[in-house]
Amino acid sequence: MLTVEEAQQAVLASVEALPPERMPLLQAMGCVLAEALVAGIALPPFDNSAMDGYAVIAEDTRGATPGTPRALAVIEDLPAGKSPTRGIERGKAARIMTGAAVPAGADAVVIVEHTRPGPSGSAEVLVEARPGDNIRSAGEDIRAGEVALPPGQVLGPAELGLAAALGYTHVTVIRRPRVAIVTTGSELIPPGQDLPPAAIYNSNQVTLAARVLGAGAEVAQLLHVADDEGAVEGALRRCSEADLILTTGGVSVGEYDFVKAALERLGEIRFWRVLMKPGKPVAFGKVLGRPLFGLPGNPLSALVTFEILVAPALRKMAGREDCLPRTAQAALLTDVSHTPPRRDYVQALAQLTEDGYLVQPAAKRGSAMLTSAVGANCLLVIPEQSTGLRAGEQVTIILLPHRHGP
Amino acid sequence: MLTVEEAQQAVLASVEALPPERMPLLQAMGCVLAEALVAGIALPPFDNSAMDGYAVIAEDTRGATPGTPRALAVIEDLPAGKSPTRGIERGKAARIMTGAAVPAGADAVVIVEHTRPGPSGSAEVLVEARPGDNIRSAGEDIRAGEVALPPGQVLGPAELGLAAALGYTHVTVIRRPRVAIVTTGSELIPPGQDLPPAAIYNSNQVTLAARVLGAGAEVAQLLHVADDEGAVEGALRRCSEADLILTTGGVSVGEYDFVKAALERLGEIRFWRVLMKPGKPVAFGKVLGRPLFGLPGNPLSALVTFEILVAPALRKMAGREDCLPRTAQAALLTDVSHTPPRRDYVQALAQLTEDGYLVQPAAKRGSAMLTSAVGANCLLVIPEQSTGLRAGEQVTIILLPHRHGP
Numbered sequence: 001m002l003t004v005e006e007a008q009q010a011v012l013a014s015v016e017a018l019p020p021e022r023m024p025l026l027q028a029m030g031c032v033l034a035e036a037l038v039a040g041i042a043l044p045p046f047d048n049s050a051m052d053g054y055a056v057i058a059e060d061t062r063g064a065t066p067g068t069p070r071a072l073a074v075i076e077d078l079p080a081g082k083s084p085t086r087g088i089e090r091g092k093a094a095r096i097m098t099g100a101a102v103p104a105g106a107d108a109v110v111i112v113e114h115t116r117p118g119p120s121g122s123a124e125v126l127v128e129a130r131p132g133d134n135i136r137s138a139g140e141d142i143r144a145g146e147v148a149l150p151p152g153q154v155l156g157p158a159e160l161g162l163a164a165a166l167g168y169t170h171v172t173v174i175r176r177p178r179v180a181i182v183t184t185g186s187e188l189i190p191p192g193q194d195l196p197p198a199a200i201y202n203s204n205q206v207t208l209a210a211r212v213l214g215a216g217a218e219v220a221q222l223l224h225v226a227d228d229e230g231a232v233e234g235a236l237r238r239c240s241e242a243d244l245i246l247t248t249g250g251v252s253v254g255e256y257d258f259v260k261a262a263l264e265r266l267g268e269i270r271f272w273r274v275l276m277k278p279g280k281p282v283a284f285g286k287v288l289g290r291p292l293f294g295l296p297g298n299p300l301s302a303l304v305t306f307e308i309l310v311a312p313a314l315r316k317m318a319g320r321e322d323c324l325p326r327t328a329q330a331a332l333l334t335d336v337s338h339t340p341p342r343r344d345y346v347q348a349l350a351q352l353t354e355d356g357y358l359v360q361p362a363a364k365r366g367s368a369m370l371t372s373a374v375g376a377n378c379l380l381v382i383p384e385q386s387t388g389l390r391a392g393e394q395v396t397i398i399l400l401p402h403r404h405g406p
Numbered sequence: 407m408l409t410v411e412e413a414q415q416a417v418l419a420s421v422e423a424l425p426p427e428r429m430p431l432l433q434a435m436g437c438v439l440a441e442a443l444v445a446g447i448a449l450p451p452f453d454n455s456a457m458d459g460y461a462v463i464a465e466d467t468r469g470a471t472p473g474t475p476r477a478l479a480v481i482e483d484l485p486a487g488k489s490p491t492r493g494i495e496r497g498k499a500a501r502i503m504t505g506a507a508v509p510a511g512a513d514a515v516v517i518v519e520h521t522r523p524g525p526s527g528s529a530e531v532l533v534e535a536r537p538g539d540n541i542r543s544a545g546e547d548i549r550a551g552e553v554a555l556p557p558g559q560v561l562g563p564a565e566l567g568l569a570a571a572l573g574y575t576h577v578t579v580i581r582r583p584r585v586a587i588v589t590t591g592s593e594l595i596p597p598g599q600d601l602p603p604a605a606i607y608n609s610n611q612v613t614l615a616a617r618v619l620g621a622g623a624e625v626a627q628l629l630h631v632a633d634d635e636g637a638v639e640g641a642l643r644r645c646s647e648a649d650l651i652l653t654t655g656g657v658s659v660g661e662y663d664f665v666k667a668a669l670e671r672l673g674e675i676r677f678w679r680v681l682m683k684p685g686k687p688v689a690f691g692k693v694l695g696r697p698l699f700g701l702p703g704n705p706l707s708a709l710v711t712f713e714i715l716v717a718p719a720l721r722k723m724a725g726r727e728d729c730l731p732r733t734a735q736a737a738l739l740t741d742v743s744h745t746p747p748r749r750d751y752v753q754a755l756a757q758l759t760e761d762g763y764l765v766q767p768a769a770k771r772g773s774a775m776l777t778s779a780v781g782a783n784c785l786l787v788i789p790e791q792s793t794g795l796r797a798g799e800q801v802t803i804i805l806l807p808h809r810h811g812p
Contacts, residue, residue, distance in 0.1 A: 025597075029616045030808075044774065045606060079633060081593030083604040099593055099703065101604040141775050149780060156808050157620065158753075158779035161613030161705050165606070165776055169598040187487030187505050191431075192575040198489040198507040200451060200571070207567030210435045214563065227485060297505065299567050329760050347564075354735050356762050368450065369547050370571055373564035374555060402436075402562050 003384075004308060004343050007274040008324060011284055011309055014270060015291050017319040018243060021175040025160045030216045031173035032319035033159075037149040039166050042139035047102040049078075051134045054093040054115055054123050055106035061129045069116070069124035078103065093123055102135055109134035142166075152321060174319030178220035179212045180242035181205060182235045184249040184259055185297055186226040203370065204248040204295075204302050211306055212246075214402035215314045232258040236266060236287050243317060245290055246310065249297030251283045259294045263287055275384060277342040278367035279305040298367040304345045307379060307398060325398040327381070330357035336382060336389045344382035347372045350397050359397050377403035409790075410714060410749050413680040414730060417690055417715055420676060421697050423725040424649060427581040431566045436622045437579035438725035439565075443555040445572050448545035453508040455484075456540045460499040460521055460529050461512035467535040475522070475530035484509065499529055508541055515540035548572075558727060580725030584626035585618045586648035587611060588641045590655040590665055591703055592632040609776065610654040610701075610708050617712055618652075620808035621720045638664040642672060642693050649723060651696055652716065655703030657689045665700045669693055681790060683748040684773035685711040704773040710751045713785060713804060731804040733787070736763035742788060742795045750788035753778045756803050765803050783809035 002010065020034035049055065056072060064070040072093035075086055084103030088094060093110075094103050102109065108129040118124040142148055148166055149159055155173065163171055181204075188202040189195055202224060209219045220242045225231040232250065239245045250259030251272060260283055263269050267287035272294065274282055278301035283294030293310050295302040307325055315323040330350055338344055347362040361380050362372035378397040382389060389395055408416065426440035455461065462478060470476040478499035481492055490509030494500060499516075500509050508515065514535040524530040548554055554572055555565055561579065569577055587610075594608040595601055608630060615625045626648045631637040638656065645651045656665030657678060666689055669675050673693035678700065680688050684707035689700030699716050701708040713731055721729040736756055744750055753768040767786050768778035784803040788795060795801055 025612045026615055026619075029619060041601065043776070045601065046604065050774070080591055081605055081633075083602075099591070099606070136772075136774050140772075141770070141777050148777070153781065156806075157613045157617040158709060158776065158782065160616050161609040161709070162776050162780060164597045164612045165609035165705065167597045167599075167601060167607050185486055185505070191570045191573045193573075195447065195451060195573060196489075198452065199487055200505070201573045203567040203571035206431045206570045207563045209432055210566050211563040213432075213435060227487075299571065303564060303567070326758070328758055352732070352734055364547070366542075366546075368456070368542050370449065370564065370568045371547050371554070374568060375559065376564065400562075 001273045001275050002271045003275050007271055007284070007309060008312055010270050011313050012316055012323055014286070015313045015316050018175050018177060018317050020172045022170050022172045024170055025163055025168070028155050028171050028173045029160060031155055031176065033149055033151055033153045033155060034172045034174050034319065035151050036147045037163055037166070037168065037171060039142045039144055039146050039148045041166060042144045043141040043165055044136050044138055046138050048136050049096045049098055049100050049102055049109045049134060050136050051109055051111045052097050053109045053111040053134065054125070055088060055096045055102050055109050056093045056125065056129060057088060057090060057106060058108040058129045058131045058133070060090060061110065061125045064125045064128050066126045069118070069126050071118040071122045071124050074121055074123050076103070095123070107131040152319070154320070177217040177243045177314050177317040178241060179217050180221040180223065180239035180245045181208050181212070181219065182223045182225065182239065182245060182247045184225050184227060184232055184247055188224065203299050204297070207299060207303060208246055208248070208306065211303070211402065215311055216318060217314050227258060229258045229261060233262045233266065236262055239290065242290060244313065245287065245292040246295060247292065248295045248302050251281050251294035251296065259283065263292060263294060267292070275342050276308065277344045279308065280342065282309065284309065296367070299370045300347070300373060301367045303373060304379065307400065308345065326401065327396050327398050328357050329394050330359035330397045332389055332391055332393045332395045333358055333360045334391050336361050336380065338382045338386045338388050340385050340387070343384045345398070346380040346382065347376035348378050348380040348397065349376055350378040350399070357397065359395065376400065407679045407681050408677045409681050413677055413690070413715060414718055416676050417719050418722055418729055420692070421719045421722050424581050424583060424723050426578045428576050428578045430576055431569055431574070434561050434577050434579045435566060437561055437582065439555055439557055439559045439561060440578045440580050440725065441557050442553045443569055443572070443574065443577060445548045445550055445552050445554045447572060448550045449547040449571055450542050450544055452544050454542050455502045455504055455506050455508055455515045456542050457515055457517045458503050459515045459517040459540065460531070461494060461502045461508050461515050462499045462531065462535060463494060463496060463512060464514040464535045464537045464539065466496060467516065467531045470531045470534050472532045475524070475532050477524040477528045477530050480527055480529050482509070501529070513537040558725070560726070583623040583649045583720050583723040584647060585623050586627040586629065586645035586651045587614050587618070587625065588629045588631065588645065588651060588653045590631050590633060590638055590653055594630065609705050610703070613705060613709060614652055614654070614712065617709070617808065621717055622724060623720050633664060635664045635667060639668045639672065642668055645696065648696060650719065651693065651698040652701060653698065654701045654708050657687050657700035657702065665689065669698060669700060673698070681748050682714065683750045685714065686748065688715065690715065702773070705776045706753070706779060707773045709779060710785065713806065714751065732807065733802050733804055734763050735800050736765035736803045738795055738797055738799045738801045739764055739766045740797050742767050742786065744788045744792045744794050746791050746793070749790045751804070752786040752788065753782035754784050754786040754803065755782055756784040756805070763803065765801065782806065
C-alpha cells in the first residue's frame with residue numbers, strides 16, 4: 001500500500017500540462033499563461049497627467065504663492081484622449097485633465113486646487129511646481145519590449161487588465177482540463193425519483209461536478225452505470241472527450257468491483273490502495289491512454305481523495321507549479337482520537353485569528369458521514385503513527401481552496 | 407471625506423440581500439441557501455454494510471479463530487442495491503457488499519478478509535464479531551425531519567452532495583448579483599484596435615468583468631461611453647437588468663466628470679471621496695433605484711476600490727454574512743514609506759509559512775502602476791496616521807479571495 005506522498009508523486013509523475021490554447025481574455029480567467037506576454041507598447045504610452053490641472057513649465061511657477069500668484073495664458077484645453085495641438089512656451093499653460101497627454105514643452109502639472117482663474121481667461125498658479133510634478137512618464141509602468149507577464153503566470157483580474165492595457169484581446173494559456181465523471185453502483189438512484197428499498201440517491205455526481213468546476217476545470221461528461229462489467233467498460237470507452245476520468249465505487253475487493261477490473265483490462269493500474277482514511281480503496285491508472293482515478297463510493301471518501309490526489313493532478317494538467325494541497329499550521333481546539341497506521345483526514349473548521357489558525361474538527365467522523373463536511377473549510381491531518389492529538393497542539397491542516405473563495 | 411470604515415458601513419447599509427431563486431444543484435454552487443433544507447429521509451436510509459463481507463448474528467461467531475472457525479450457511483448474495491429477501495437466522499449468513507442493506511436478524515458484518523470459503527458453499531468466520539460491527543445504522547448521519555442545511559449556508563461540493571443524497575434536485579438560494587460595468591473616458595480604445603495618439607487601451611472593462619465573475623456574480627452588461635453627459639446618462643439608463651452598476655472614470659473634480667453629474671441628476675450620491683489611497687475619488691450612490699459605484703479610472707485604483715467597497719456589497723447582496731474583506735496578520739519583509747492622512751493599500755505577495763504569513767510589498771507603487779498588481783495575492787494595509795512601516799513589524803493584510811482559489 002502506498003503512502004499518501006508516494007501516491008501523490010505517482011500521480012504527478014503520470015500527468016502532464018495540457019496543450020496551450022489561444023482564447024479571449026475573459027475566458028482565460030484563472031488559467032496559466034503558456035508563453036511570455038511581451039509589451040508591444042509602453043505603459044503609459046505617453047507622458048500624461050496624473051491629475052486635473054494645468055500643464056506648465058515649472059520654471060514659470062517659481063515663487064508662486066496665493067499672495068504672489070503667477071498668471072499663465074491658457075492656450076488649449078486638453079481633456080483625456082485629445083492630442084495637444086501646440087507646445088507650451090514660457091508664460092503659457094494648457095488646461096489638462098487626468099490621463100491627457102502632456103503637451104511638448106510642459107514639464108509639470110499644477111493641480112486645479114493650486115490655481116484660480118485669472119484675468120482674460122488666464123490661470124493663476126498659487127503654489128510652486130517642480131519638474132515632473134503630477135506627470136506619469138511614458139514607460140514608467142512598463143517599457144515596450146519588456147516581458148509583461150511570464151509564462152506560468154496565473155491570470156487574474158489584474159493580469160488580464162494588464163494584457164488589455166497592452167492592447168491584447170487574446171492570450172495563449174494552458175487549456176482547462178476536461179473531466180468525465182462516471183458514477184457506478186446499482187444501488188444509486190438519481191435525486192428527484194422515488195427511492196426503492198435498499199437504494200440511495202447518487203450524491204457523488206453533483207459533489208464531484210461541483211468540485212471539478214470549483215477547481216477551474218470543465219465537466220466533459222456525467223455518466224452513471226450499474227454494477228455491470230460491460231456497462232462500466234462501455235462508459236469508460238465513451239469518455240473520449242475527457243482529459244481525465246473520475247469514477248466512484250467499484251474499486252474494493254468485492255467481485256462487483258468492476259472499475260478495477262476494467263482498469264486492468266483496458267489499461268493499467270498504478271496503484272489502488274493508499275494508506276489514508278477515509279479513502280484507502282482509491283485506484284489510479286490509465287485507461288485507453290487517459291488518467292483515471294477510481295474514487296471510493298462513500299461520499300466523504302470521494303471528497304477527501306479528490307482533495308489529496310485529484311486536485312493536484314488537475315493543477316498539474318492546468319499548468320500550475322504549486323500542485324500539492326495548500327497546508328497551514330493550526331492550534332487544535334479539541335482532542336482527536338486516532339489509531340495507526342493510516343493518515344487520517346478529518347473534516348474541520350479553521351478560523352484565522354490574530355494568533356494564526358484555530359481548528360475545530362467535525363463532531364462526527366466516518367467515511368459515510370457527509371454531514372461532517374457541511375461548512376468544513378479544511379481537513380485536519382492526523383499523522384499515520386499518531387495515537388491521537390490533544391487540544392492545544394499545533395497541527396497541520398489542508399485548506400480547502402473552494403472554501404477560501406470569494 | 408469618509409474613512410474606509412464609514413464608507414464600508416454606508417455601502418453595507420445601502421444594499422440588501424437579493425431575492426431567493428430556485429435552481430438546480432450544480433447552478434447553486436457558491437450560492438447562499440435562502441431557506442432551511444430539511445431531510446425528508448434519513449441518511450443512511452437503512453442499515454447497511456460498511457464493508458464487503460458476511461452479514462451474521464454476532465452470537466454465532468463467538469470464539470471464532472482461524473483454528474476454530476465458525477461455519478455459517480450462506481443463504482443469499484446481497485450486492486448493493488438489492489433488497490434482502492430473507493432474514494438471517496442462527497447458523498446462517500448472507501454475503502453482503504459495501505452499501506447493501508443488512509438483512510433482518512443480522513447484527514454484524516464480518517469483513518471478507520476475516521472469513522474463508524467453507525464446505526458446501528458455507529463461509530467460515532475466523533474472527534469473533536461484536537454486534538454493530540461494520541454496520542452503518544439508518545439515520546446515523548442525519549434523521550428524517552432534521553435540518554440538513556441551515557439558511558445562510560454557503561453551498562459547496564459537500565453541501566450540494568448532501569442535498570442530492572437527500573433526494574433534492576433543486577435548492578432555493580439567494581440569486582447571484584447581476585452587475586453592469588460602464589467604463590467612461592474618451593481616451594479609451596478597445597484592445598485590438600490601433601492606438602491613436604493620446605489614447606490608451608480600455609483595461610478596466612476586462613479587469614472588472616473578471617473580478618465580478620471571480621466574486622461569483624454575473625456580468626449583466628458591458629458598456630463603454632465617451633466623456634459626454636448624454637452618453638453617460640444614456641448608458642446608466644440602459645442598465646435596467648443590473649442589480650448593481652459599476653462605472654470607471656468621471657468621478658473627480660474636472661468638468662468632464664460626468665458620472666458624478668449623472669449620479670446627482672438621476673439619483674443621489676451617498677459619498678464620493680474616501681480617505682484611502684489609491685481610490686480617493688470613489689463615488690457611491692443610487693441611480694434609478696440601483697446602487698452604483700463610481701470607481702476611479704486608474705486601473706489600480708479601480709481594483710483596490712473594488713476589493714474594499716464593491717466586493718463587500720456583492721457579498722451582502724449574495725446573502726453572505728461575512729461581507730468585509732478577509733484580513734490576516736503578517737510579518738513585513740521590507741520597509742514601506744507612508745505619508746498621512748490616507749489609508750494606503752499596497753499590492754503585495756503574502757506567503758503562508760509555519761510561522762504565519764510573511765508579506766512582501768510590490769516594488770512599484772502609484773495608482774497607475776498596473777504591473778504592481780501582477781501576481782499580488784494580498785493588499786498590505788498602511789494605517790492612516792502611519793509614517794511608514796518597518797521590516798519585521800506585524801502588519802495587516804487583506805487576502806485577495808480570487809488568489810486563494812483552486
